[in-house]
Amino acid sequence: MEKQLFKRHLISIISAVALVSSATGLYAQTPEKSDIDEQYIWDLTDFYATKEAWEAELERLRTDISQLTAFEGKLGESAETLLEALDTGSAYRKDVTRLSTYASNIRNTNLGDPKGQAMMGRLQALFQAASAATSYMAPELVALGKEKIEAFIGSEPRLEKHAFFLRNTLRQGEHVLSPETEQVISLLRTPLSAAQGARDMLANAEIEWPRITLSDGKEVHLTNAGYSLHRADPDREDRIAVFDAFWGKYKDFESTFGVTLNGEVQANVAMAKARKYDNTLQYFLSGDNIPEEVYRTLVNVTNERIDVLHRYFELRGRMLGVDDLGYHDIYPDLVKTDLTFPIDKTRDYMLGSLDILGKDFSDKFAEASMDRWMHVYPQPGKRSGAYMSGAAYDVHPLILLNHQDDYNSASTYAHEWGHAMHKVLTNENQPYELSGFSIFTTEIAAIAKEILMQEYLLERAESEDERLFYLGYALEQMRGTFFRQVMFSEFELAIHEEVEKGRALTGARMTQMYSEILKRYHGHEKGVMNITDREAIEWAYIPHFYYNFYVYQYATSIAGAAYFVDQMKTGGEEARDTYLNFLKAGGSQHPVDILKDAGLDMMSPAPYNAVIDRMEVVMDEIEAILDKRAK
Ligand SMILES: [Zn+2]
Structure with a gap:
């Protein structure tokens, strides 16, 4: 589930390229289903009738780039000029995004083609x-200053849909440095991100x-x-052998992984x-614009x-019938x-829900x-997840699935349609400029479904076994x-604070820090689970x-989702409408403010308690079934 969670991902708003790809490889593994009904393959002619039409649009946008530079140095002339510049920019962005959505989705169904x-390569040049x-726009807006821009917003009502962007640019402008420094930073971007490439090369190749x-x-x-396949092996001795060999190999490279993560x-x-x-x-x-308090409250609660x-x-x-639980006992199915x-049944379930x-x-x-809107089944060369x-x-919206008729696939279906319906409600209620919601909010919408x-x-x-299955899935x-991601979040913060305090961060030191956190989360001192030095190298495995x-955000998302589901179950129509308003709000404000308007304060313990309470309820139900059976 965790593996699948990392794979399953909202596509980034601008580039339509997945933000996180899985460690298990890019290609879908399952063999082709022959004679797939076209009903299960998306229809991209809604985007462009033909590939030629796409080509023509690409040409037009290439020519139109000159329109974007026409306003350089003029943004402060008048509210009307500013409006014209922003309208031109967003119209252009809207069209180029349509172009890239089409191309990236064609590519993702056959990565080897x-x-x-080539379509994506040509777009890359256009994007650049x-x-x-x-690129002149943000610095020029920052230089105009708050007073002038607010005066423009006040005098020209049509600037309202751009106001969030303008204010956000000013807010971030406080951290924009002098042009020379910005240039140096942009020159250093590639060398500063070299560590990740080194880590991936080492771990994957x-x-x-x-x-x-x-x-x-x-x-x-x-x-x-x-x-990730064999850690869930039903034979315990096999699992132990898998853990010994796999973590042992990571341990051999502890110092090098330490150097890359420190970098x-x-x-x-x-x-x-x-x-x-x-x-x-x-x-x-x-x-x-997420307050630090959200992160710290999450970890504390x-x-x-x-x-x-x-x-x-x-x-x-x-x-599992194990009384000396170890880290190698976490993954086998309960x-x-x-x-x-199957896909049609899944749809009926979702509709019912x-x-x-x-x-x-x-x-x-x-x-x-x-x-x-969906590309449903795996096929050779199709992107996984x-x-x-x-x-x-x-x-x-478009949805790419690799549906395999299991519950995990059904849950993924609900998740992705949760995103899609969020988009549908947003687009019906917000102008394009305010339709780009953040991962922080839309993952809540997806997990709630x-x-x-x-x-x-x-x-x-229909049976206790079936109930146990869903309960076990929910629990895992x-x-x-939630818990595992909070544990990662705590470690990630700790290693950054270590460097901020001027301390040396070596592989051995990270293993020590990770071990402490791992033991705390797994109840090592209390005798719940025995954590050994073997798995304390796990930090090196996490990209x-x-x-x-x-x-x-994985943790805040499931917490927010649990919170809203609870509210709707007890709060009637009012709670439902509040939730729907959250979906309709799209990207009209910062995520924490949108949620606050929907009654959810992400700085409070409420959402984190909601998901933990839910876990207790699920365990009560499982234990009741087990106790009954033990009699
Ligand atoms: Zn998602």
């Missing part, structure tokens, strides 16, 4: 040219991963992908200092209630099922989900998406520590 690659042509023989005589190759952290700390932020956390949260995670491990030990979730959102919402989903690509404002489908299926489960999702304070 040079035609798709457009970005260079508009250069290390010779061990091969071991499992109890059934099968030899397995423990690459990163091999590990990344040093670069981050230096950039935060250069841009005059109080600390590195503040720097990386500033893009979405989780630590206060870490007993709930320990209770889960004890329950896991009980279900409950197996023969249930299947949306009653709580009212008829209007479910009608919209019912119609959209029949409208060929799943995503929603919603950047083309005046067309419609997963939870709703889970509850719908739980209510209708909360461990992997996300190079993603600049990204992973905490």
Whole structure:
């Protein structure tokens, strides 16, 4: 689940390129389904009738780049000129985004096809040219200053839809440096990010991963992908052998991984200092204007209630029949099922689960989900995982799945349609300029739909085994998406603070720090789970520590989703409308403000308690079933 969570990703608003690709490789692994009904393949003619039409549009936009530079040095002339410049820029961005949404989605269904690659390559050049042509804008706006820009906004009502962008540019302008310094920083961008490339090369290409023989005589190759497959092996001795070999190999390279991660952290700390932020956390949260308090409250509340995670491990030990739980016991499935979730059935389940959102919402989903927005099944060369690509404002979202008729696929379907419906409501209610919502909010919308489908299926489960299956899945999702991500967030913050305090950060030091956190989260001192030095090297395996304070959003998202589902279940129509207003708000404000308007204060403990409480309820239900069976 965790692996799949990392794969499944919202497509970035601007570039329609996935932000995170999985460590298990880019290509979908499953063989082709032959004779796929065209109903399950998206129809891209809504974007452009033909590839020639796409070509013609590309040519037009290439020529039109000169329009973007026409306003350089003139933004302060009048409110009308500013409006014209901003309207021109956003119209251009809207069209170029449609162009790239089309191209990237064609490419993602066949990564080996040079035609798709070539389309993307030509766009890259256009993006670069457009970005260079508009690079004057932010510094010029910052130089105009708050007073003048506010006066313009006050005098020209049509500037209202640009006001959020203008104010946000001014806010970030406080951290823009002199033109010479900015130039030096931009020259240093590539060398400053070299550590991540070195780490990926080492972990994914250069290390010779061990091969071991499992109890059934099968030899397995423990690459990163091999590990994630075999760590869940039902045979405990096999799992132990897998962990010994895999982590042992990482341990051999502890010092080198230490150098690369230290390099990344040093670069981050230096950039935060250069841009005059109080600390590195503040720097990386500033893009979405997220207060540091959100991050710190998340970590604090989780630590206060870490007993709930320990209770889960004890329950896991009980279900696996293991009384000396180790780190190698985290991954095997608690409950197996023969249930299947074909795509049409999945759609019916989701539709059923949306009653709580009212008829209007479910009608919209019912119609959209029949409208060929999805590329459903795996095929050779198709990108693995799943995503929603919603950047083309005046067309419609697209959803790429690799549906395999299992529950995980069904849950992914609910997740991606959660993103898509967020986009639909946003676009109906916001102008293009305010339609770009952030990951911080839309992941809440997506996970909420997963939870709703889970509850719908739980209510209708026909047997105790089926109930146990959904409950076990929910529990594991909360461990992997909430607790584990908070643990990573805590470590990520700790290593940055270590450097901020001027201390040396070596591989050995990171192992020591990680070990302390790992032990605390897994109840080592309390005898819940025995954590050994072997797995304390795990930090070297996690690519996300190079993603600049990204992973905490997995945790805030499932927390926010749990909160809203609770509210809707008890709050009636009012709670529902508040939630729908959150979806309709799109990117009209900073994420924390949008959520606050919907009654959710991400700086308070409420959302984090909501997901932890949910975990307790799930465990109560599982234990009740187990106790009954034990009698
Ligand atoms: Zn998502």
